[in-house]
Amino acid sequence: MLDIEGIVEEAGRVNASSFLQLIGEVRDLMAEEVSGGVGPGVDVVGRLVKLRPEGDAFVVGDIHGDLGSLVHILADSGFMGRASKDGGPYLIFLGDYGDRGVNSPEVYYVILTLKLNFPSRVILLRGNHEGPKDLLAYPHDLPYQLRRRFGGDGDAVYDGLNGLFDYLYTALIVEGRFVMLHGGVPSRAVSVEDLAYAHERHPAQSHLEEVLWSDPVEGLRGTYFSPRGAGMLFGEDVTVRFLRMLGVNVLFRGHEPCDLGYKFNHHGRVLTLFSRKGAPYYNERGAYLAVDLSRPVDNVRELEPNIHTF
Numbered sequence: 001m002l003d004i005e006g007i008v009e010e011a012g013r014v015n016a017s018s019f020l021q022l023i024g025e026v027r028d029l030m031a032e033e034v035s036g037g038v039g040p041g042v043d044v045v046g047r048l049v050k051l052r053p054e055g056d057a058f059v060v061g062d063i064h065g066d067l068g069s070l071v072h073i074l075a076d077s078g079f080m081g082r083a084s085k086d087g088g089p090y091l092i093f094l095g096d097y098g099d100r101g102v103n104s105p106e107v108y109y110v111i112l113t114l115k116l117n118f119p120s121r122v123i124l125l126r127g128n129h130e131g132p133k134d135l136l137a138y139p140h141d142l143p144y145q146l147r148r149r150f151g152g153d154g155d156a157v158y159d160g161l162n163g164l165f166d167y168l169y170t171a172l173i174v175e176g177r178f179v180m181l182h183g184g185v186p187s188r189a190v191s192v193e194d195l196a197y198a199h200e201r202h203p204a205q206s207h208l209e210e211v212l213w214s215d216p217v218e219g220l221r222g223t224y225f226s227p228r229g230a231g232m233l234f235g236e237d238v239t240v241r242f243l244r245m246l247g248v249n250v251l252f253r254g255h256e257p258c259d260l261g262y263k264f265n266h267h268g269r270v271l272t273l274f275s276r277k278g279a280p281y282y283n284e285r286g287a288y289l290a291v292d293l294s295r296p297v298d299n300v301r302e303l304e305p306n307i308h309t310f
């Protein structure tokens with residue numbers, strides 16, 4: 001049986017060639033998933049995952065190299081014990097695994113080990129720090145952290161991880177309930193296909209850039225230039241139109257540091273989760289969500305008791 005301490009210990013001493021082997025196995029697994037096979041109850045179209053509204057899920061926002069918070073979430077949620085059983089919960093990551101924090105290599109090792117061991121339960125979305133090569137976030141310190149950890153082999157590990165980014169999911173829909181993605185609403189999307197195939201339509205169309213980079217704002221209609229230099233700021237009307245198009249009620253996303261680990265926007269239609277602490281954001285708390293996927297939610301404030309802060 002896989003245990004948290006064991007994986008973390010392994011993450012601390014794994015060498016470059018074993019790490020590369022893990023990356024290769026996960027890449028093969030995810031390549032198979034996106035060509036149509038995940039498991040019962042899970043459909044994949046392009047880079048969009050669709051789940052039936054049944055069972056439980058833990059939803060985790062940005063980790064950004066904070067191994068301590070990741071370990072806390074795994075222990076506190078009891079995911080690994082429950083995932084081994086039939087009908088166990090999903091563990092959904094909203095992207096931004098590396099950069100910023102000092103343990104990016106170890107965070108990747110733990111998350112990829114989880115994916116390999118619970119392939120149909122662990123779902124990895126793409127963040128702006130796993131973006132396409134023409135749209136990477138800066139500073140992008142993952143390659144330097146890998147060099148510090150693996151010396152001359154660090155570049156090969158980086159190339160391996162980079163090769164995984166294209167297989168990460170753009171978004172996840174729980175039918176009739178929720179949509180989850182890293183940053184924000186693709187404001188010009190007119191169909192589910194625009195979301196599902198955003199990675200293929202990039203950079204000709206802005207859908208992927210907006211999903212990875214955008215942020216919700218209050219008191220604004222439509223979209224406005226983002227101070228991030230990529231993506232847009234989007235108003236409540238943009239959120240409402242997008243949710244209606246997908247036939248869901250609320251959006252879960254990460255991307256923005258929150259002092260309490262979470263925040264609400266757009267009259268309860270948007271929940272932001274930020275699941276790491278420490279430099280360089282210094283938010284007081286991190287948070288993750290435990291959610292019953294079968295339960296209809298009209299306003300994310302209803303979920304406040306299900307938000308676990310640490």
Ligand SMILES: [Mn+2]
Pocket residue numbers: 062096127128129182212254255256
């Ligand atoms: Mn981000």
